[in-house]
Amino acid sequence: MEDINLLELKEEESAESKATLKNVDSKLDQSVDSEICEVIKTTVQEDGTEIATKIKHFSHEHDLKLTNEVPNNKICDGCVRAILTPSFYNCVDYSFFLHISCTILPKIKQHPLTLTYSKRSKFRCDACYKSCNGFSYHCQRCDFDLNVHCSLTSNTLTHACHEYRLYLSITNHAHKCSICGTERYQVFRCTTCDSVLDFKCATLPQTTWYYQHEHPFTLCYTPEDDSNECYCNICEEERDPKHEHPKQWF
Structure with missing residues (x-):
């Protein structure tokens, strides 16, 4: 059997099949409803734009309020990545945070995969094979899971x-x-x-936080000097840049 390129397969589909798949995918991806996120309160900005300032999200038992503060080592409970923008939703009673983009994820994606939430029990993403928690797109029939970032990655x-x-x-x-x-x-x-x-x-994040440092880190592909050597600033030992730091990077 030869290698299969997904793009080549798409090109071999008939125009009618393409139109059908596109239509189905569009309908599924737009199926966000009150089961996922319900807007409770809105406000109108000076430019006339209406924004949701309080929402009820299926992943948390309390209402979430829009916050416009500079984040400091805050992690989104949905995609489990650093919050680097000054606007996000949080629960004032518990340490629960969501990117604005994570509150508008589609309920269902084509397969079909359904958006689920698991904070404590982990799952293995079937694309990147990483152990994850937070939001996942899950197929109960196939026992198949995708984390948020892999689900948003195109061909x-x-x-x-x-x-x-x-x-x-x-x-x-x-x-x-x-x-x-x-x-x-x-x-x-x-x-x-x-x-x-x-x-x-x-799907590695371009920017992330480290809990013992006040500034964000940016993903790099070569050492800063010509030595081709990389040293960890925590343990001060030489590291292979291809290896992730265990459990300490957000």
Whole structure:
């Protein structure tokens, strides 16, 4: 069996099939309703824009209020990534936070996958294979899960670490990720060169927080000097930049 490129499969579909899939996907992705997020209170800004200042979200038992403060090491309970913008929703009684974008995720995505929430029990994302909590798109029949970031990743990828476009491929043999060296069957491949990215590396956040440091960190692809050596500022030991810091990065 030859390698399968998802884009090539799409090109082989008839125009009628494409239109049908697009229509179904559009309807499913727009199926956000009060079961996911209910607007309780709104306000009109000076420019006439109406914004929701209080909402009820299915993932939390209390109302969430819009906050316009500068975040400090706050993590979104939905996508479990750092909140870096001054506007987000939070619960005033409990330490619960959501990106604005995470409150408007679609309830259902094509497969079908349903948006679920799990704060304490973890799940394994079937795209990046990482252990996750927070929001997931879940298929109960297949026992299949995608975290938020993998669910939003398209079949074509333009990434800062590579000059050419990468294409999602499902292959019959494992490919080694050019960044971390992990071998996966579902990867992003470059048709110009042999570069490969797995889902884990493709969906790394460009900016994140570290709980012992006051400023955000930016994802880099080369050492700051010409030594090709990377040292951890916490343990002061040399580190392989391809390896993630265990459980301490948000």
